[in-house]
Amino acid sequence: MANQIRITPEQMRSRAGEYRNEAEVVNGVILKMDQLLGALQGEWEGAASESYAARYAELKPGFLKA
Incomplete structure (x- = not known):
């Protein structure tokens, strides 16, 4: 059973499209977080x-990498 492909090429394309769409959603959330942080720094x-900004900057590469 190991090393068997149980998905059709069309299903694989569909899954890839789903992942691409979700990646765009995640990138949108990260962009919104960047904007919110910028606004917050103007008020705080x-x-x-x-420290908060530094921690976000430390974590952000992990968000982008995922």
Whole structure:
């Protein structure tokens, strides 16, 4: 049973399209988070704000990579 393909080429194309669509949704969410962070930084100053922005910047590559 190992190494068997149990999906048709058309089903594979369909799945790829679904993944592509969901990737676009995720990218949209990340863009919105970037915009919200930018707005927040205009309203929130200090060490906590800087720490929050730094933490987001640290986590963001993982969002993009996934």
